Amino acid sequence: MSDTSLKSLRREVLAANLRIPEAGLATLTWGNVSGVDREAGVFVIKPSGVSYADLREEDLVVVDLEDGRVVEGELRPSTDTETHRCLYRAFPSLGGVTHTHSVHAVAFAQARYPIPVLGTTHADTFNGAIPVTKDLTAQQCARDYEYNTGQVIVAMLEGDGARADAVPGALVSRHGPFTWGATATASLENAIVCEAVAEMALHTLALRPAPLGPSEPPRHLLDRHYTRKHGPDAYYGNAPSTGSR
Ligand SMILES: O=C(CO)[C@@H](O)[C@@H](O)COP(=O)(O)O
Numbered sequence: 001m002s003d004t005s006l007k008s009l010r011r012e013v014l015a016a017n018l019r020i021p022e023a024g025l026a027t028l029t030w031g032n033v034s035g036v037d038r039e040a041g042v043f044v045i046k047p048s049g050v051s052y053a054d055l056r057e058e059d060l061v062v063v064d065l066e067d068g069r070v071v072e073g074e075l076r077p078s079t080d081t082e083t084h085r086c087l088y089r090a091f092p093s094l095g096g097v098t099h100t101h102s103v104h105a106v107a108f109a110q111a112r113y114p115i116p117v118l119g120t121t122h123a124d125t126f127n128g129a130i131p132v133t134k135d136l137t138a139q140q141c142a143r144d145y146e147y148n149t150g151q152v153i154v155a156m157l158e159g160d161g162a163r164a165d166a167v168p169g170a171l172v173s174r175h176g177p178f179t180w181g182a183t184a185t186a187s188l189e190n191a192i193v194c195e196a197v198a199e200m201a202l203h204t205l206a207l208r209p210a211p212l213g214p215s216e217p218p219r220h221l222l223d224r225h226y227t228r229k230h231g232p233d234a235y236y237g238n239a240p241s242t243g244s245r
Pocket of ligand 1: 049079
């Protein structure tokens, strides 16, 4: 990998990550952007848990596209690194991937409702509804969870790169949006559009109601996330239900 190309990729990935809070796409550090250098066989991604205000170019982590090993960087790569890697490996046209927890897109992901194409604003960027994946199974949560989070997106698109290019984003059920594009910057801007059209769609659906039916997320998925954040011995499993089944 040439120093010049890696240096410019780092600069672009840093700039894209710093636009996440500017665009209001994340609470705390709930968002990450990466960019890939396919010739060098690596991608550059935000480190895990680092606030955007403190983020510097030298904090970014360089990861091997083939096996996911950290090639350069002192800090731990984003928890979503394996999801980014899965998407890069499945879709050769991808140059950048963005993941956020932007409010309106997450609302659709939690309700398991695709973001419908209700107007031209959406159609300008996404040539179809932004789809929502199936729930991950207990097995997919128990092992290689983050890679499997990418796999459910790939399976939904049947590995079809043309579909991925036409609709450069997807909602992971109960989790949130992943968007992508030819560059890290393009993937971030698709995340901005995804959140904007999700908000517009919610207002439109409020004016013209459509059948929406959120259901209780599967226990194994909630537990996987809770234990990931709070440790394997944390209380979980019989927590009070969050709503009617
Ligand atoms: O999905 C989640 C957490 O559920 C992550 O995307 C979010 O917390 C960001 O994690 P990182 O700081 O990138 O490791």
